[in-house]
Amino acid sequence: MPDVTKTPAASDTVLTSDETVAANVPAVPATGKPRSLWSDAWQQLRRNPLFVISALLIVLLLVMAIVPTLFTSVDPRSGDLTNHFMSKPEWGHVFSPEWFGYDKQGRSIYARVIYGARASISVGVLVTLAVTILGGLIGMLAGYYGGWIDSVLSRFTDIFFGIPFFLGAMVILTSFTDRELWVVAGSMAFLGWTQIARVMRGSVITTKQSDYVTAARALGAGTGRILFRHILPNAIAPVIVVATIALGGYIAAEATLSYLGLGLADPTISWGIDISDAKDALRDAPHVMFFPAGMLCLTVLAFIMLGDAVRDALDPKLR
Amino acid sequence: MGRYVARRLLQMIPVFIGTTLLIFLMVHVLPGDPIKALWGDKAADPAQVAVLRHKFGLDLPLWQQYTNYMADLFQGKFGETFGGRQVSDLMAESFPVTIRLALVAFVIEVVLGITLGVFAGLKAGKAVDTAVLIFTLLVISVPVFVLGYIFQTVFATELGWVTPSVQDSEDFTQLILPGAVLGSLSLAYVARLTRTTISENVRSDYMRTALAKGLPRRRIVGVHLLRNSLIPVVTFLGTDIGALMGGAIVTEGIFNVQGIGQQLYRAVSQGEGTTTVGIVTVLVIVFLFTSLIVDLLYAVLDPRIRYA
Numbered sequence: 001m002p003d004v005t006k007t008p009a010a011s012d013t014v015l016t017s018d019e020t021v022a023a024n025v026p027a028v029p030a031t032g033k034p035r036s037l038w039s040d041a042w043q044q045l046r047r048n049p050l051f052v053i054s055a056l057l058i059v060l061l062l063v064m065a066i067v068p069t070l071f072t073s074v075d076p077r078s079g080d081l082t083n084h085f086m087s088k089p090e091w092g093h094v095f096s097p098e099w100f101g102y103d104k105q106g107r108s109i110y111a112r113v114i115y116g117a118r119a120s121i122s123v124g125v126l127v128t129l130a131v132t133i134l135g136g137l138i139g140m141l142a143g144y145y146g147g148w149i150d151s152v153l154s155r156f157t158d159i160f161f162g163i164p165f166f167l168g169a170m171v172i173l174t175s176f177t178d179r180e181l182w183v184v185a186g187s188m189a190f191l192g193w194t195q196i197a198r199v200m201r202g203s204v205i206t207t208k209q210s211d212y213v214t215a216a217r218a219l220g221a222g223t224g225r226i227l228f229r230h231i232l233p234n235a236i237a238p239v240i241v242v243a244t245i246a247l248g249g250y251i252a253a254e255a256t257l258s259y260l261g262l263g264l265a266d267p268t269i270s271w272g273i274d275i276s277d278a279k280d281a282l283r284d285a286p287h288v289m290f291f292p293a294g295m296l297c298l299t300v301l302a303f304i305m306l307g308d309a310v311r312d313a314l315d316p317k318l319r
Numbered sequence: 320m321g322r323y324v325a326r327r328l329l330q331m332i333p334v335f336i337g338t339t340l341l342i343f344l345m346v347h348v349l350p351g352d353p354i355k356a357l358w359g360d361k362a363a364d365p366a367q368v369a370v371l372r373h374k375f376g377l378d379l380p381l382w383q384q385y386t387n388y389m390a391d392l393f394q395g396k397f398g399e400t401f402g403g404r405q406v407s408d409l410m411a412e413s414f415p416v417t418i419r420l421a422l423v424a425f426v427i428e429v430v431l432g433i434t435l436g437v438f439a440g441l442k443a444g445k446a447v448d449t450a451v452l453i454f455t456l457l458v459i460s461v462p463v464f465v466l467g468y469i470f471q472t473v474f475a476t477e478l479g480w481v482t483p484s485v486q487d488s489e490d491f492t493q494l495i496l497p498g499a500v501l502g503s504l505s506l507a508y509v510a511r512l513t514r515t516t517i518s519e520n521v522r523s524d525y526m527r528t529a530l531a532k533g534l535p536r537r538r539i540v541g542v543h544l545l546r547n548s549l550i551p552v553v554t555f556l557g558t559d560i561g562a563l564m565g566g567a568i569v570t571e572g573i574f575n576v577q578g579i580g581q582q583l584y585r586a587v588s589q590g591e592g593t594t595t596v597g598i599v600t601v602l603v604i605v606f607l608f609t610s611l612i613v614d615l616l617y618a619v620l621d622p623r624i625r626y627a
Contacts, residue, residue, distance in 0.1 A: 155330075155333050155334055155337065156337070158334045158337075159334055159337035159338045159341055160341070162334060162338040162603045162606050162607070163338060163341065163342060163599065163603070164561070164562065164565025164566060164599070164602060165565075165566075166565070166566060166568055166569075167565055167568070167583060167587075167599060167602075168342070168345065170568075170583075170584070170587045171342065171345045171346055171349075171587055171595060172345060172349065174587050174588060174590070175349035248459075248460065252460075252462040255462055255464075256462055256463065256464055256569060259464050259569075260568070260569070260572075260584070275464070275465065279468065282468060282472065283476070286472070289468065293465045293468075296462060296465065297460050297461050297462070297465060298460075300459075300460040300461075300462065301456065301457070301460035304456060304459050304460050305456065308456070
């Protein structure tokens, strides 16, 4: 009999500590208490130079995307043909708008590079969010229920996984005449969720065997509560890692689609479109391609570095 | 083993049907009328449109179009384009080109990626490791189309080592540059994956035993360590063969390689549904079979894995 009273009590303490894990996602360093995976990860992150550099870069890019007028007062769409392909690559002009030069239609490349941040970052963030929610849900259901639900959902995932990404995106996007931002983001998310689903499924399968899940079920917690309060916070770490790294990839993918002429279209300013426009005059005016391409690489680099840092922090095995 | 293969082959059937159905639906349900597009900006003659629709079976209900397509497919018929060419001829022309390109990319990615990964993994935390890490970080963050133009400008236009575009796809020296561009991203992933598994396995007991037995270093690294570390790398490489072939669109465009990427780009932008579905079908088959072969390779690399 003492055993019976002891077991729920023990699992109860496990439960509460489990809930603090969920609540403390942006954890403050706890003094004296055992640290959770998240506060531990945050401690590790703050000391990682890779994280600090990439975070600063990303903050700068976010500001650029939200208020581009902070950086330039020039209209990125107004062209002055007297400036056609002009550039002043002298050191006296370094980092001035003149140094960046002008494109074929005499538009300021500096202004276009600044304004281009919005499209790239919005698509990247939107696709990553959509993919994480969609893939996360499908993976979680497949992993938690197992059995025939898992078989059906896994085959469903395989079907989408089998379609080459760019190919599928091309097929979808050609059928839209005006490709607005959400259309591009939507079709990328439609094809891209499989990786997250697979990672989530694997992670949930390991997590659901934990004692605290059994304990929660023994206490009569409902499926929803078990899934979202107990399994999700403990299974999501690998998903966050994959999603952060993928964000950089989606920014590159958006630029690639725009470059192919199948992504965003002209009134929207995107680095991919500008790179595509610049390719015909690559030999005469390399600066027209250099700056948007450089910004694109820098942005992707920032997110990949962030992803690397997050992975190092969340995966203690790699330490 | 035989039963395992049979079960895997059976599992492939729903995935194959599902993927072809999905791409078929994407091509045919989404808005846009390829028949009317044949007239360009001119007004299409409704009678001729009706005749052409009937000829290509586009007036049938969608499910019937799909079953007809699949029935033809099982007899090896891929249908024909609006211009009257056999899709199978088109593919016979362009697939070998892409296979050669993908092969060059694959060799570059395997040789360079694994070498870099092994060196970095053996010296984890040292300068070599950091250099490889920075290199892979840079390669991953430069999108393929940007890298393509950088390589083309530097190696072809400025240095003149190679021709800027591929004139003869049977000449492997011309394929090295586009191959390197195509394989660059995967190269970085292979290097990182190899580095991680090698640096984990270096600390394992069997490594200490091998060292204690006094085996030569070459044998320890080349046989004991590599064989145990390659499983995740082989998994990645297996799924990558299909990805290289399907992802060659951009690279083929930059270097003017007349492979399936170019064919696909043309087919998709002209609404040639039959060609698009045909090429994707072949790519899906390649993808399914490479993942089966990868699973069978596990047993070769790790004798503990047996397929009953």
